[in-house]
Amino acid sequence: MGMGISADVFRDAMRRFPGVVTLVTTRDGEDRRGITATAVCSVTADPPSLLVCLNKATGTCVAVGETGHFNVNLLGQEAEDLALRFAGAGGVTGEDKFAQGDWRSDDKGLPYLADALMSLSLDVTERTEAGSHVVYIGQIRSVRFGEGEPLLYEQSAFRALAREAE
Numbered sequence: 001m002g003m004g005i006s007a008d009v010f011r012d013a014m015r016r017f018p019g020v021v022t023l024v025t026t027r028d029g030e031d032r033r034g035i036t037a038t039a040v041c042s043v044t045a046d047p048p049s050l051l052v053c054l055n056k057a058t059g060t061c062v063a064v065g066e067t068g069h070f071n072v073n074l075l076g077q078e079a080e081d082l083a084l085r086f087a088g089a090g091g092v093t094g095e096d097k098f099a100q101g102d103w104r105s106d107d108k109g110l111p112y113l114a115d116a117l118m119s120l121s122l123d124v125t126e127r128t129e130a131g132s133h134v135v136y137i138g139q140i141r142s143v144r145f146g147e148g149e150p151l152l153y154e155q156s157a158f159r160a161l162a163r164e165a166e
């Protein structure tokens with residue numbers, strides 16, 4: 001499409017963006033849906049909002065569009081296996097992804113990870129199509145705080161913060 005850089009160069013550039021690793025989860029009838037996502041960003045405190053970019057090819061993207069709700073679970077360092085699982089490693093998909101992890105239900109019946117560093121329940125307020133993805137802006141209905149160190153992703157690998165000794 002037009003001038004500009006190729007998808008490969010784009011990926012090479014984006015690999016240098018350190019990302020915080022989250023699981024974006026939702027519900028599709030009785031089934032739960034979720035994917036690993038780093039395209040998650042704070043939008044505004046007034047009203048408290050956050051955006052996620054979800055690939056249209058995922059069941060999670062479709063289910064968020066249908067229910068109008070999603071949860072964001074911020075992963076800790078020890079949750080690397082869960083991050084791989086929710087990225088589709090080993091071919092695990094749909095409800096089967098939730099066989100691992102301490103999953104609970106929020107007030108709308110959406111799954112949240114009990115030992116996440118932090119998890120949010122959101123209501124979709126805006127939706128924009130952007131190529132292969134949908135950008136959903138959600139208003140935060142509730143927040144649950146946990147503890148631990150965040151899991152990061154950069155140059156195609158999971159990483160930890162290198163904290164200076166105090």
Ligand SMILES: Cc1cc2nc3c(=O)[nH]c(=O)nc-3n(C[C@H](O)[C@H](O)[C@H](O)COP(=O)(O)O)c2cc1C
Binds near residue numbers: 021038040092093
């Ligand atoms: C570190 C990492 C970050 C990712 N970030 C996103 C993202 O922000 N949005 C997205 O749609 N997919 C993202 N993905 C890909 C989805 O996790 C993957 O397409 C999905 O889990 C496939 O699940 P399925 O096989 O059940 O459809 C990411 C994958 C990894 C490993």
